[in-house]
Amino acid sequence: MATTVTGYDASSIQVLEGLEAVRRRPGMYIGSTDARGLHHLVREIVDNSVDEALGGYCDTIVTRIAPDGVVTVTDNGRGIPIDKHPKANISALEVIMTVLHAGGKFGGGGYKVSGGLHGVGASVVNALSEWCRVDVRRNGKLYRQEYRRGVPVGPVKAVGKTDPDDHGTTTSFLADTAIFTAGLDYDFDQLINWFRETAYLTRGLKLTLIDERSDREMSFHFEGGIVSFVRHLNRNRGVVHEQPFYVQRESAAGLVEVALQYNDSYGESTHTFANNINTIDGGTHLSGFKSALTRTMNDYAKRNGFLKGDETLSGEDVREGLTAIVSVKLAEPQFEGQTKAKLGNAEVAGAVQGVVTEGLNQFLEENPQIARRVIEKCINASRAREAARKARELVQRKGGLESFSLPGKLADCTERDPARAELYIVEGDSAGGSAKQGRDRRFQAILPLRGKILNVERARLDKMLQNNEIRTLLTALGTGVGESFDKSKLRYHRIVLMTDADVDGSHIRTLLLTFFFRHLEQLILDGHVFIAQPPLYKVKSGKEEAWIYNDEELRTMLERVGDKAEVQRYKGLGEMNPDQLWSTTMDPAKRTLMQITIDDSVEADETFDMLMGAAVPPRKKFIQTHAQEVQNLDL
Numbered sequence: 001m002a003t004t005v006t007g008y009d010a011s012s013i014q015v016l017e018g019l020e021a022v023r024r025r026p027g028m029y030i031g032s033t034d035a036r037g038l039h040h041l042v043r044e045i046v047d048n049s050v051d052e053a054l055g056g057y058c059d060t061i062v063t064r065i066a067p068d069g070v071v072t073v074t075d076n077g078r079g080i081p082i083d084k085h086p087k088a089n090i091s092a093l094e095v096i097m098t099v100l101h102a103g104g105k106f107g108g109g110g111y112k113v114s115g116g117l118h119g120v121g122a123s124v125v126n127a128l129s130e131w132c133r134v135d136v137r138r139n140g141k142l143y144r145q146e147y148r149r150g151v152p153v154g155p156v157k158a159v160g161k162t163d164p165d166d167h168g169t170t171t172s173f174l175a176d177t178a179i180f181t182a183g184l185d186y187d188f189d190q191l192i193n194w195f196r197e198t199a200y201l202t203r204g205l206k207l208t209l210i211d212e213r214s215d216r217e218m219s220f221h222f223e224g225g226i227v228s229f230v231r232h233l234n235r236n237r238g239v240v241h242e243q244p245f246y247v248q249r250e251s252a253a254g255l256v257e258v259a260l261q262y263n264d265s266y267g268e269s270t271h272t273f274a275n276n277i278n279t280i281d282g283g284t285h286l287s288g289f290k291s292a293l294t295r296t297m298n299d300y301a302k303r304n305g306f307l308k309g310d311e312t313l314s315g316e317d318v319r320e321g322l323t324a325i326v327s328v329k330l331a332e333p334q335f336e337g338q339t340k341a342k343l344g345n346a347e348v349a350g351a352v353q354g355v356v357t358e359g360l361n362q363f364l365e366e367n368p369q370i371a372r373r374v375i376e377k378c379i380n381a382s383r384a385r386e387a388a389r390k391a392r393e394l395v396q397r398k399g400g401l402e403s404f405s406l407p408g409k410l411a412d413c414t415e416r417d418p419a420r421a422e423l424y425i426v427e428g429d430s431a432g433g434s435a436k437q438g439r440d441r442r443f444q445a446i447l448p449l450r451g452k453i454l455n456v457e458r459a460r461l462d463k464m465l466q467n468n469e470i471r472t473l474l475t476a477l478g479t480g481v482g483e484s485f486d487k488s489k490l491r492y493h494r495i496v497l498m499t500d501a502d503v504d505g506s507h508i509r510t511l512l513l514t515f516f517f518r519h520l521e522q523l524i525l526d527g528h529v530f531i532a533q534p535p536l537y538k539v540k541s542g543k544e545e546a547w548i549y550n551d552e553e554l555r556t557m558l559e560r561v562g563d564k565a566e567v568q569r570y571k572g573l574g575e576m577n578p579d580q581l582w583s584t585t586m587d588p589a590k591r592t593l594m595q596i597t598i599d600d601s602v603e604a605d606e607t608f609d610m611l612m613g614a615a616v617p618p619r620k621k622f623i624q625t626h627a628q629e630v631q632n633l634d635l
């Protein structure tokens with residue numbers, strides 16, 4: 001007799017196949033199984049609760065990390081429905097927890113932040129967990145279902161009573177170390193940054209993170225939403241107007257929300273989000289915002305006699321000193337590009353442009369004093385840019401005279417293919433000398449920089465271009481800067497900052513990184529910028545001699561060889577002879593380079609503010625949190 005599998009059995013077979021697929025190729029669902037993938041699990045579960053908050057049903061989410069790696073997320077939403085799903089004859093909760101992509105199937109409308117970048121649903125977290133448990137408080141009862149590696153241990157059961165006014169969902173999971181083989185090392189700071197951002201983007205939501213491993217706890221709750229976000233980003237800067245501009249409107253394309261405030265710096269920090277995902281590569285919402293800003297400012301300035309004749313303000317002019325948050329929530333966001341960090345929905349450009357044009361026009365008309373101060377700042381920017389253009393032309397013309405006129409201090413390499421060439425930027429002439437002698441001149445170029453470069457965070461492009469060290473560096477790199485930046489002209493695909501292991505060295509490194517971040521960010525995004533790792537000590541014990549690169553290594557070494565050892569500390573690169581510098585720091589076969597990455601543009605922006613603004617700079621910290629180690633890069 002032929003058997004037809006229906007109802008519960010049919011769906012449970014599909015479920016098992018689905019869970020199998022997730023466990024077999026976890027990377028396809030969560031990107032990777034390293035620390036990044038692990039943190040995605042938390043995000044996935046929290047995002048489901050954030051969606052409940054966006055619907056207006058929940059205002060508190062508490063996330064707890066236990067010492068054994070169990071993560072528990074509790075919200076005060078409606079509670080995941082536990083009633084039977086009409087077709088599958090199993091509980092809606094079970095469907096959500098075991099069927100891939102079940103989330104949206106319940107309809108319900110509204111915008112969802114889950115389902116974004118790697119938004120794959122709670123079932124994927126469940127499948128990748130050694131165990132998982134969901135507690136639902138609903139209708140005065142407590143319902144529970146437990147799972148092992150995604151498979152239900154039993155059906156959903158009512159296990160107790162609750163206060164009838166209490167409602168919500170609690171999900172606990174222990175990520176499976178058979179999948180996350182590097183362990184369950186949740187990073188409090190990484191999670192906190194994302195929680196803070198999410199709290200700003202979801203006005204009124206209170207988000208708490210409790211780390212029981214280190215007894216730390218932090219909560220975020222911003223009644224001002226993205227207005228608070230903008231104020232926060234500007235907190236160390238002088239502001240041009242006290243009250244930020246804010247507009248929120250439901251458009252045909254989705255919900256558009258923009259806040260902005262000008263400050264007295266010369267930089268721009270616009271951060272864009274789609275369904276709470278930080279779209280660091282911009283996209284249609286960003287282009288819509290930019291065109292509205294440029295057009296509205298020009299129209300207002302013309303109408304009110306600030307601009308004469310055919311004078312106009314460029315996009316860069318109206319964005320100088322601007323801090324802005326552009327946040328859209330869409331029914332079906334499309335993320336494009338290699339990193340999926342660029343919004344592609346075409347209809348969003350016009351929607352954002354319309355909302356911002358209307359809102360900003362009204363704001364300028366109603367606040368003529370603010371309008372005047374902002375427009376005057378834009379006009380100043382325009383004049384400075386003109387001066388900068390002249391200064392730049394001067395630099396470029398000078399370059400043009402002696403055809404291949406590279407800076408005299410540059411010891412270039414013979415390799416002409418940029419993909420194989422490296423530029424070492426070295427602090428000071430003496431270290432520069434050692435590097436020149438020690439290098440492999442076939443592919444390593446050396447550029448010694450003397451003294452401190454300008455603090456570019458505070459300086460404008462035209463002033464910056466008067467600085468000799470900056471001009472030299474730009475000429476060596478070949479890309480140009482600002483409007484004339486062209487990454488295809490980059491002369492070295494590996495740019496290595498090599499500075500002393502002391503306070504001055506660290507300061508110079510920070511200044512250089514700030515310069516790259518503010519003016520040549522694309523080079524960082526494309527992975528071209530690195531930090532050399534010179535040794536800190538040489539330890540001699542009898543015949544044995546070893547280079548030591550950090551204090552941890554030193555401790556281990558000294559424990560091994562005892563206190564007969566002779567420890568020599570290297571503070572400056574100049575203390576090593578050329579051979580030593582080559583073998584410890586520059587030889588691709590042995591060296592370690594730290595690649596500079598920007599994971600989170602908001603965080604990086606803030607860090608640079610902190611470094612360069614009034615606050616005392618925890619410089620080391622930035623470099624450690626944003627650098628990833630790269631060893632033995634192929635040439």
Ligand code: 0RA
Nearest residue numbers: 048049052077079080103106108169
């Ligand atoms: C009502 C209906 C649906 C889900 C929820 C409430 C709900 C889900 C979660 C997840 C975490 N906390 C929650 N609180 C409530 C189904 C609606 C749908 O899937 O679109």
